[in-house]
Amino acid sequence: MVRGLVRALAGLSFGLSALSFGLSAQSLVLDNVTGYGWQGDKLVPFSRLVIEDGKVLARGDNRLAIPQGAEVRDLAGKTVLPGLIDAHGHVMALGEGTLNVDLTGAKSLADALSRVARFAKKHPKLPWIQGWGWNQELWPDKRMPTASDLAMLTDGRPVWLSRVDGHAGWANQAALTLAGINAKTPEPSGGQILRGRDGQPSGVLVDNAMNLMTAHLPQLSDALRGQALDAALGIMAKVGLTGVGDAGVDLPTWQLYQQRQASLTTRIYAMLEAKPATWQAVKAPIGWQGSDLLAARAVKVFADGALGSRGAAMLADYSDKPGHKGSMLYGPGELEKVMRAAFDAGFQVNVHAIGDAANQRVLDTFASFPPSERKGRRNRIEHAQVMTLGDIERMAKLGVIASFQPTHATSDMNMAQSRIGKDRLKGAYAWRSLVKAGVKMAAGSDFPVESPNPFYGLYAAVTRQDHHGQPKEGWHKEQALTREEALYDFTRGAAYAAFMDKFTGSLAPGQWADLVILDDDYFTVPDSDIWQLKPRETWLAGKAVYRRVE
Incomplete structure (x- = not known):
């Protein structure tokens, strides 16, 4: 074609x-x-x-x-494509991950513990051992880890390890004690403290319960924060990202971006965290500044948790946990107040919603906004992962953008059906259904939950397979995208979702020359090779910010 x-x-x-x-x-x-x-x-x-x-x-x-x-x-x-744009990532978390133990892809509890032990031995002066990326669904017994699993690994230092989705954390007993979390600690609204039969905390905290621990974590120095940002920018340039929607930016991070604006090698669209104090400090939505390198005109709100930790809010019980429907992170009426406050302040409202109950409640709230005010705001649902078929149609009518992550489907396919059953899968990771309904779409990765490599996302969107080509026919392949659709969602679609479509995303005359140079043609390589494509060069505004060294 x-x-x-x-x-x-x-x-x-x-x-x-x-x-x-x-x-x-x-x-x-x-x-x-x-x-x-x-x-x-x-x-x-x-x-x-x-x-x-x-x-x-x-x-x-x-x-x-x-x-x-x-x-x-x-x-x-050689092939030239528009610079790729990740609609939803976490820039500082990506960079900070280079300073902590990496548990991504650990195939067993023993593998994860071995990595923690090696890291702790290599860094004997760190007061805390922190890490990211464990996923019990990859382990043979699939059980949640416990504090006792971490005993004797770190010379008594506290340990805090975030799950791959960022919606659960695993602590050792030293960390639990330091945070004052014990059998008498009540569960916060929108959170869970997993417990043993004796009522004592097992070591895993889910969603809002994580705040009980994160309030005690040591803060990075300014020097280390700058180092983390540099690391993230280098990683993004290497994989071909010239733009990113940074989801959940706090005030210190926004101030760091402003200080470093002139040296950014990726355009950053900051979605401010859903704390009124943060967006009030910014005072008003900030459009693209300078050479269109930085903007903050959105607020990121969390409606629920994640499917892997059973925190996503569902309309009916989880298929593999009767009596449990997940959690909304806000009480009755509170989510609506937060969304409306951000909207009334002039911000684009971007809401994390994974479960069908969360997606429905977010759409109900968007529907309550006056259409005349809603038009042109480009409000978004981040993930739009499990939806009723009726809500998919309603999403299109409301003009809400679906900010989706293709690699979430291929990462979750090993447990999604057990979590929600076959019938609800009809509206889950349902990209073709979203296209048919006329929903505007923007693609990303949710890095570091997934790899920031956009070619992994393009591959997952087109094949719905893992990197071993499994399942052979693709997981619910009827929901796959074409190569053209997938590239659009990672370029022009993501640009539109971040109000940068006028100046980047298309390589059209008048736009910045943000581009990637590839050895092979994305449109003609075999499907199995898409994820293996690597930028030879990445350019921002007509200048190379990355060149591959052979």
């Missing part, structure tokens, strides 16, 4: 072949490329890209005029 489109456009040069450009010391031409961009919602191929002062001046075929005196780079057929 794409090759045919290239041939059909061979004689057009997009109306620019007859133009001659004046001399510009800042002109650069990427020539002999296999390029793809967007004109509105239409995929547009090109073989020559003209860049001037960091922006796309023109794109077309080999008859497009080259500016006099321009630097010309012959890319010998």
Whole structure:
């Protein structure tokens, strides 16, 4: 299809072949490329890209005029795509993860404990051992870990390890004691303290109960926070991300971004945390600043927890835990007040909702906003993971964007049906159903919950398989996206969701030249190779911010 489109456009040069450009010391031409961009919602191929002062001046075929005196780079057929945009990630958590023990992909409790022990031995002066990424669903017995599992590993130092979804944490007894969590500690609203038969805390805290522990964690120094940001920016550039929606930004992080704005190598769309004190300190939504590197015009709200820890709020009981429906993180009327306060302050409202009960309640709240005020705000549901079929249709009518993460489906497929049953899966991870309903979509990863690599997301969206090609026919493949749809959602769709579609996401004339250069063609490599694509170069505003070293 794409090759045919290239041939059909061979004689057009997009109306620019007859133009001659004046001399510009800042002109650069990427020539002999296999390029793809967007004109509105239409995929547009090109073989020559003209860049001037960091922006796309023109794109077309080999008859497009080259500016006099321009630097010309012959890319010998390499692929050029718009810079990829992750609609939903956690920038500082990604960077801070490089400072802590990494439990991502641990295949057993023993594997996780071994990693903790090695890290603790390597860092004997750290007052706390912190980490991220464990997932009991990958372990043979699938049981939740306990504080006693961590005994004797860290010379008595407190341990706090976040689950892969960020909605549960695992503590040792030293940490529980320091935080004052014991058999008499009541469960906070919207949270769970998992307990043993004797009523004592087992060591795992879920959702709002995590606050009982995180209030006691040591704060990073300014130097370490800067180091974490640098690490995150480097990781994002390496995988081809030129933009990110940063979900849940606190005030110190926003202030750090402002201080470092000129040196950002990824455009950051900050979704401020849902604390009135934070967005009131910012005073009002802040549009894209400087060279369109930073903005804060959204507030991120949590409605419920996650499916893996059974914290997602469901309309009916969990199939594998009768009598349990998960948790809303706000009491009756409270979620609505928070959403409305952020909306009335002028912010885009982006709400984490995974369970069908949470999604329904969030849509009910959006529906209560006056249509005239709602129009143009581009409100979003983050994840939109399990929904009733009726709510999928309603989402489209309300103009709410689905900010979804393709790799969540392939990570959750080993436990989703056991959690919610076959019938509810019809509205779960239902991307094709969202497309058919006319819902606007934006793709991301939720890193570091998942890898920040957008090619993993593109692969999952198209195949609905893991990296071993399983299941062979794809998990509920009827809900898969086409390659074109998936690329749109990781570029123009994500740009629209962050109000950056006017200046990036399409490689259209007048936009910043944010792009990735690949050795192979995303549209023609076998499905199995999509996740293995690696940027040779990542560019922001016409300049390389990453080059792969062979």
